[in-house]
Amino acid sequence: GAGVSQSPSNKVTEKGKDVELRCDPISGHTALYWYRQSLGQGLEFLIYFQGNSAPDKSGLPSDRFSAERTGGSVSTLTIQRTQQEDSAVYLCASSLAQFRGNTDTQYFGPGTRLTVL
Amino acid sequence: AQRVTQPEKLLSVFKGAPVELKCNYSYSGSPELFWYVQYSRQRLQLLLRHISRESIKGFTADLNKGETSFHLKKPFAQEEDSAMYYCALRGTGGFKTIFGAGTRLFVKA
Numbered sequence: 669g670a671g672v673s674q675s676p677s678n679k680v681t682e683k684g685k686d687v688e689l690r691c692d693p694i695s696g697h698t699a700l701y702w703y704r705q706s707l708g709q710g711l712e713f714l715i716y717f718q719g720n721s722a723p724d725k726s727g728l729p730s731d732r733f734s735a736e737r738t739g740g741s742v743s744t745l746t747i748q749r750t751q752q753e754d755s756a757v758y759l760c761a762s763s764l765a766q767f768r769g770n771t772d773t774q775y776f777g778p779g780t781r782l783t784v785l
Numbered sequence: 786a787q788r789v790t791q792p793e794k795l796l797s798v799f800k801g802a803p804v805e806l807k808c809n810y811s812y813s814g815s816p817e818l819f820w821y822v823q824y825s826r827q828r829l830q831l832l833l834r835h836i837s838r839e840s841i842k843g844f845t846a847d848l849n850k851g852e853t854s855f856h857l858k859k860p861f862a863q864e865e866d867s868a869m870y871y872c873a874l875r876g877t878g879g880f881k882t883i884f885g886a887g888t889r890l891f892v893k894a
Contacts, residue, residue, distance in 0.1 A: 701880075711871055716881055724879065773831045774882065
């Protein structure tokens with residue numbers, strides 16, 4: 669079946685502009701995660717959504733970052749007034765969100781490479 | 786606070802040599818530990834989880850609660866094992882997952 673998809677695959681923007689990154693999770697997955705992958709920083713947790721619960725936003729680095737998930741499916745990560753330090757690969761993942769057991773594997777998308785000039 | 790530490794950014798070994806990728810964690814409770822792998826030009830994917838006590842592609846990892854470690858081991862490294870490896874922790878009560886900074890494994894012929 670179709671895996672997690674993300675768009676765009678690459679985004680180049682100018683400092684100060686806003687960007688939107690999109691994630692389409694695997695159908696039926698109730699949990700959706702956003703991470704930032706950068707050299708030297710590894711994989712940094714940003715936010716996750718689970719079903720209808722309030723999202724865990726504890727990893728968002730500043731109030732310029734926000735995310736929403738509409739209808740329990742597609743998610744958009746928005747970065748306002750982008751800065752050069754926002755340049756990174758943004759990864760999205762989804763999972764069935766079952767406690768314990770093999771059904772909780774996170775499936776990752778290909779990522780969006782963001783470059784802020 | 787949850788924290789995952791992978792002390793080696795780069796690990797280079799010869800084919801056929803044993804390999805150990807270190808992972809230490811900080812968590813006041815009983816976490817779930819995972820290893821994820823990203824091969825060149827591929828997506829990040831789950832390699833193994835401690836709760837399954839499995840061996841995948843010859844890799845094993847044992848959770849040592851006393852030392853708060855979850856090191857990944859393989860007795861005989863292969864060239865196709867060259868990849869980026871991430872150790873990850875999920876605490877109780879939710880699905881937030883914290884990843885380490887990653888270790889790049891390079892297996893030389």
